[in-house]
Amino acid sequence: MKSTAEEKQHQKLKVLGVCGGIGQGKSTASKLLVSDLGCIAHLDADSIAHSVYSPGSQAVKDVVSEFGSRILAEGTNDTIDRKELGKIVFAERNEMARLEKIVWPHVKTLLSEKIEALKLDWEKEKKDDATAIIVLEAAILLDAGWDDLLDGVWTVRAPKSTAVKRLVETRNLAEEEAEKRISYQNSSRGIGNIDAEIKSGGITAVIENNGTLEDLKESLKNAIHDPKSWK
Numbered sequence: 001m002k003s004t005a006e007e008k009q010h011q012k013l014k015v016l017g018v019c020g021g022i023g024q025g026k027s028t029a030s031k032l033l034v035s036d037l038g039c040i041a042h043l044d045a046d047s048i049a050h051s052v053y054s055p056g057s058q059a060v061k062d063v064v065s066e067f068g069s070r071i072l073a074e075g076t077n078d079t080i081d082r083k084e085l086g087k088i089v090f091a092e093r094n095e096m097a098r099l100e101k102i103v104w105p106h107v108k109t110l111l112s113e114k115i116e117a118l119k120l121d122w123e124k125e126k127k128d129d130a131t132a133i134i135v136l137e138a139a140i141l142l143d144a145g146w147d148d149l150l151d152g153v154w155t156v157r158a159p160k161s162t163a164v165k166r167l168v169e170t171r172n173l174a175e176e177e178a179e180k181r182i183s184y185q186n187s188s189r190g191i192g193n194i195d196a197e198i199k200s201g202g203i204t205a206v207i208e209n210n211g212t213l214e215d216l217k218e219s220l221k222n223a224i225h226d227p228k229s230w231k
């Protein structure tokens with residue numbers, strides 16, 4: 001018979017952070033983890049960040065007071081035009097840092113609430129499921145300091161040439177634009193400095209994504225079952 005401690009360990013619901021640069025495959029990996037590998041939910045930080053900009057919210061007021069009314073959608077005084085805001089912040093790192101300072105705390109609050117709600121639902125169902133995992137996909141999760149929410153942090157990695165090819169083929173981006181977007185994220189933790197993050201324990205597994213979707217699925221499956229992939 002299992003001891004109570006063993007049982008608890010067995011039933012623990014884990015939160016897995018998936019990071020990686022644009023076009024490397026973090027979204028594909030996160031979806032596979034749920035559709036094929038038994039994880040129970042996929043939270044996407046990009047969409048959660050978008051929901052922070054709901055018209056009239058405190059975040060919108062704070063962003064407008066920082067960047068001015070030029071980032072409001074035409075004819076409104078409470079709705080952010082994300083494309084306009086993007087033009088400013090993607091062009092200049094310091095501008096993005098100002099935005100992140102406002103937005104990231106709101107995103108973290110929403111994330112924590114969503115994770116708590118999923119945990120409560122799972123506890124109620126009392127499934128004896130050793131691989132009950134919530135997946136949080138976020139390119140910037142280490143920079144944002146969300147690792148305290150996580151039981152493991154995996155980075156999905158593909159060679160730059162593969163990522164550029166995939167972005168050109170599937171997102172209709174010009175090659176130069178794809179390269180520019182990849183370079184933009186190179187200074188993010190867990191994207192441009194993977195070896196140092198592995199050494200310091202910031203990243204607990206690297207998922208190579210240079211093959212087929214079946215290869216990616218196999219790597220993810222191995223990582224789920226490898227204790228070294230978890231904190």
Ligand SMILES: CC(C)(COP(=O)(O)OP(=O)(O)OC[C@H]1O[C@@H](n2cnc3c(N)ncnc32)[C@H](O)[C@@H]1O)[C@@H](O)C(=O)NCCC(=O)NCCS
Nearest residue numbers: 022045046049082083085086089099100103107139140185
């Ligand atoms: C600048 C904003 C308004 C542009 O919105 P838009 O809908 O046009 O683009 P989207 O959000 O889809 O982002 C496009 C790509 O850039 C990446 N990206 C977005 N913000 C950042 C960032 N701070 N650092 C690095 N990459 C980023 C996204 O992961 C995505 O791959 C929006 O990206 C934003 O609010 N960014 C700041 C908040 C943030 O860091 N979000 C990322 C996850 S929380």
Ligand SMILES: Nc1ncnc2c1ncn2[C@@H]1O[C@H](COP(=O)(O)OP(=O)(O)OP(=O)(O)O)[C@@H](O)[C@H]1O
Nearest residue numbers: 021022023024025026027028166170211212213216
């Ligand atoms: N192993 C693979 N084989 C074939 N295509 C792939 C593979 N992995 C990812 N792709 C494709 O490459 C493109 C980029 O992948 P994905 O959207 O998962 O990247 P991402 O890291 O989430 O990027 P972003 O930061 O923009 O969200 C997608 O169109 C996806 O279908």
